[in-house]
Amino acid sequence: MRTWIGIACAVALLTAGCSAQVTEAGPRITARPDGVSVAVPVQVTVDGLPAGDQVRVWARTYDRRGQVWESSGEFVTDGVGQVDLSTDASTGGTYTGVDPHGLFWSMRLPEDEQAPYPLLDADDMVVLLGVDLGGATVARTTLRRVVREPAGQVLPVAEAGLVGDLYLPPGTGVWPGVLLLGGAEGGRPDPAYAALLASEGYVVFGLAYFGLPGLPKTLTRIPLEYGLDAARWLADRPEVAGDRVGLVGTDKGAEYALMLASSEPSRFAAVVAHVPSDLVWPGFSVSTATQVSSWTRAGADVPFLRWPSSRGALSAAAGPAVQSADAYEGAVASASRWRLGVARIPVEQITSPVLLTAGDADGVWPSTAQAQRALASIEGAGNSSGTQLLNFSGAGHLVGGVPDLPTTRTAVTYGQVTVETGGDPATTAAAVRNTFSATVELLRKAMPRGRG
Incomplete structure (x- = not known):
């Protein structure tokens, strides 16, 4: 089976490891549903953060040429230290406004890289998602989005x-x-x-x-x-x-x-x-x-x-x-x-x-x-x-x-x-x-x- 990365742990090439969350009690980013059709809407949430802080939520994945696509949004946590990309507006990054799909469509390559056409020629797309606070990544997770059913x-x-x-x-x-x-x-x-x-x-x-x-x-x-x-x-x-x-x-x-x-x-x-x-x-x-x-x-x-x-x-x-x-x-x-x-x-x-x-x-x-x-x-x-x-x-x-x-x-x-x-x-x-x-x-x- 071909994927953008091959297997989920390959996203470790971009990060320090392949664990989905940092700690159970600390900052956490959640993306769901995992492992379903790319046509199904996605909900990305962040919790366990200080209230009223500026955070950066980002996404990364590979295309079939091994090129890295990246996106991000900037948010302010609510009174209980949460961010919900379905309802909260991004004030900067690669997209602005309220858009639960913003991290996906706004992914981009470095300006000197060539995008393949068609962009996706794979069975699924594995995306690494993370949240930065004060310039440091405090939580990350992976999300797999299916294009072709494995049994097809x-x-x-x-x-x-x-x-x-x-x-x-x-x-x-x-x-x-x-x-x-x-x-x-x-x-x-x-x-x-x-x-x-x-x-x-x-x-x-x-x-x-x-x-x-x-x-x-x-x-x-x-x-x-x-x-x-x-x-x-x-x-x-x-x-x-x-x-x-x-x-x-x-x-x-x-x-x-x-x-x-x-x-x-x-x-x-x-x-x-x-x-x-x-x-x-x-x-x-x-x-x-x-x-x-x-x-x-x-x-x-x-x-x-x-x-x-x-x-x-x-x-x-x-x-x-x-x-x-x-x-x-x-x-x-x-x-x-x-x-x-x-x-x-x-x-x-x-x-x-x-x-x-x-x-x-x-x-x-x-x-x-x-x-x-x-x-x-x-x-x-x-x-x-x-x-x-x-x-x-x-x-x-x-x-x-x-x-x-x-x-x-x-x-x-x-x-x-x-x-x-x-x-x-x-x-x-x-x-x-x-x-x-x-x-x-x-x-x-x-x-x-x-x-x-």
Whole structure:
């Protein structure tokens, strides 16, 4: 089993030992619940301290590269020498205000370190928590947060022309199936997100659609038939209940998801599109002279909206992080009504319930405007299954995925280009917690539970 640290005692590399508490009667920091899903809210409390003293509560963990992530909050103990991070405000450190999750999303690396993407590729995350008084650490504890249930399975898939991984919940039986699509980073979708969805009782097929051997090298001319074949393959698995599956996509994967659900509506029981597009855009890593569609249908390019810039939205040379949302907005503003109509995804054909999520400070593309147009089209067609848009003011591009991971690093690399995803870290972190809960709620309402 892979963890951020491997085993809990490895946090001793950062401290003098591996004991959870200093003394029973003295200062104590408690974090609970321990050893449960990362999606479950956490309560961190401190007691046994002098009343009215300034204390620093901190957290540390490792990523898979062995880099240390750290966070802290500053508090004043109450009249009985206690601090409760669920109700007490931090006045300094890496976050301020009342936020029981603040120590987790505000973790950061030294400025000269490179954050991995996706950040978490592990079965669980072990966090060392401590409290400092007068510059000295007086108590510490560890907290393990589970991403993949130990009894679950991950099966590599390389058959029927498909590439990806199949995530099975613990136990035996049949469960609803979910097809998971990653974004423009390519390769396999975030394994942490796939594993966490599987732990909620779903067979999750994390489908790679470019960037791996046997698949297109770039996000260009990806067949719609490939995604539809994957949905059929998943529904036919003996572990999967029913003949319809859920569909969850992020970024370009959300664009792909809306294309798939529009092409074969009866195949999908529910659709979740994190920061989606209602338009088809060109494939990445191409110049204006050779712009081609991201997708094909029956071997022909799906019509798309061209970028007016000679370099395209994400094809600039390597350099500092850039925001590309303006390029997308400019392309929409300068396009004729006919061009927009040709490039529009016919989302009104979707018959299943749909959840759209977006952040209005998205630096990658204008996901709020794109999601609003998609919502209007679906609702205008009278979709009786229900459509919901969760739009978060001040949040950036990374509003979908695993809750309580750090949101302090917002630059994402697409090939040779580094894009600033935008948004306030605290707001984006709150959005992720909301979107995960809403995703699970939609899937549970729309899909049979099967026999566990």
